[in-house]
Amino acid sequence: MKAFLILEDGTVFTGTSIGSTKDMISEIVFNTSMTGYLEVLTDPSYAGQAVVMTYPLIGNYGITPDMESKKAWPDGYIVRELSRMPSNFRCEGTIQDFLKEQDIPGIAGIDTRALTKILREKGTMNGMITTNENYDLDEILPKLHAYTVGDVVSKVTCQEPYVLEGNGPKVALMDFGAKNNIAKSLNKRGCQVTIYPADTTAEEIIASRPDGIMLSNGPGDPETCTEIIAQIKKLYETDIPIFAICLGHQLMALANGAKTYKLKYGHRGGNHPVKDLTNNRVYISSQNHGYAVDASTIDPAIAKEAFVNVNDGTNEGLSYIGKNIFTVQFHPEACPGPQDSGYLFDRFMDMMKGAN
Numbered sequence: 001m002k003a004f005l006i007l008e009d010g011t012v013f014t015g016t017s018i019g020s021t022k023d024m025i026s027e028i029v030f031n032t033s034m035t036g037y038l039e040v041l042t043d044p045s046y047a048g049q050a051v052v053m054t055y056p057l058i059g060n061y062g063i064t065p066d067m068e069s070k071k072a073w074p075d076g077y078i079v080r081e082l083s084r085m086p087s088n089f090r091c092e093g094t095i096q097d098f099l100k101e102q103d104i105p106g107i108a109g110i111d112t113r114a115l116t117k118i119l120r121e122k123g124t125m126n127g128m129i130t131t132n133e134n135y136d137l138d139e140i141l142p143k144l145h146a147y148t149v150g151d152v153v154s155k156v157t158c159q160e161p162y163v164l165e166g167n168g169p170k171v172a173l174m175d176f177g178a179k180n181n182i183a184k185s186l187n188k189r190g191c192q193v194t195i196y197p198a199d200t201t202a203e204e205i206i207a208s209r210p211d212g213i214m215l216s217n218g219p220g221d222p223e224t225c226t227e228i229i230a231q232i233k234k235l236y237e238t239d240i241p242i243f244a245i246c247l248g249h250q251l252m253a254l255a256n257g258a259k260t261y262k263l264k265y266g267h268r269g270g271n272h273p274v275k276d277l278t279n280n281r282v283y284i285s286s287q288n289h290g291y292a293v294d295a296s297t298i299d300p301a302i303a304k305e306a307f308v309n310v311n312d313g314t315n316e317g318l319s320y321i322g323k324n325i326f327t328v329q330f331h332p333e334a335c336p337g338p339q340d341s342g343y344l345f346d347r348f349m350d351m352m353k354g355a356n
C-alpha cells in the first residue's frame with residue numbers, strides 16, 4: 001500500500017506504508033545512528049515525534065531483547081529500506097510485525113537523505129503520514145502548522161514507584177521517561193534504585209533518605225515542565241548528590257534560572273563529540289535532544305559549563321558550584337551508541353560515597 005509523508009512546507013514524499021495504516025501528525029526528527037534502531041524506537045524521549053532513520057537499511061538483525069522501555073514511543077517511523085529477512089542469533093521477529101503490533105504508522109522507500117537535508121536546512125518541522133491517496137494539502141497544511149505536542153512526560157512516566165534491589169548506595173531515580181539503561185547502569189554498580197513517577201514531590205524523595213538522586217531523560221519541551229522544575233529546585237537546596245541526564249539536565253538548569261531554547265534540528269545519533277572542559281578530552285556520545293541550555297544565561301555563581309558540543313559549541317553539561325551536582329545533555333547510558341562516557345556513573349558513585 002502507498003503512503004505519503006507530507007511536510008509542513010508542502011513537500012510530499014511517496015513511499016510504501018509500514019506498520020499501522022492510521023493517519024499521524026507529529027514533529028519529524030532525524031536520527032543518524034547506524035545501529036540500535038530498537039533502542040531508538042523504545043526510548044521514551046521520542047514520544048511526540050516521528051523518527052527518520054538516516055542509515056539506509058533498518059531492521060537487518062530483527063527484533064532483539066534491546067528494549068529501553070516496555071513499548072515503542074515514536075508517533076511514526078520513516079526509513080529508506082526495511083530488511084525483509086532479518087538475521088541474528090537473538091532475532092525474535094521482524095520490525096514490520098513489531099510496528100504493526102505497536103500500532104505505529106510509518107513509511108519506507110523514500111529518499112531519507114533528501115528528507116534529512118530539508119530538515120537540516122529549514123529546521124525540524126511537523127509532518128503527516130497518511131495512506132489516503134486523495135489527501136488535500138489545503139486542508140492538511142494548516143493542521144500541520146497548528147500542531148503542538150503538549151505535555152508528554154505524564155504519558156511516559158511510571159505509575160507507581162518500583163525498586164531494583166542492590167546492596168550499595170540508595171538512588172532515587174526520577175522517571176521523566178527514563179531509558180532502562182540508566183537504572184541498570186546504577187544497579188550494575190551495586191545501587192539500590194527506586195524509580196519514582198515524575199509527579200513525586202521533593203518532600204517524598206527527601207523523606208526516603210536516598211544517598212543520591214538521578215534525574216532522567218524524557219520527551220517534550222523542558223520549559224513546559226513547570227511543576228517538576230519547582231520540585232527540582234527543592235532537591236537542589238539539599239546536600240544530596242544529584243546526577244542528571246538530558247531532560248533532567250535541562251530541568252535542573254531551568255530550576256536555577258537558566259533558559260533553554262529549541263535547536264534548529266536537534267542532536268540525535270551515536271557519534272556526537274563532546275569536550276570535557278576540565279581536561280579538554282573529547283568523548284564520542286550518544287545523543288537525542290531537540291532543546292539545549294543557553295550557556296549565556298547560566299549564573300556563574302551557580303554553575304559552570306562542564307561539557308560543550310564540539311560540532312556546534314552548544315552546552316553539553318554543567319557542574320554546580322559548591323554542590324555535589326553535575327548534569328549532562330548527552331547519554332552516558334548509551335543504548336544505542338558509544339559507552340565512552342559511562343565513567344560518569346562512576347563519578348556519581350564516588351560522590352555518593354563522599355569522595356568528592
Ligand SMILES: NC(=O)CC[C@H](N)C(=O)O
Nearest residue numbers: 217218220246247290291
Ligand atoms: N532525551 C531527552 O531527555 C530529551 C530532552 C528534551 N525532550 C529535548 O528534546 O531536548
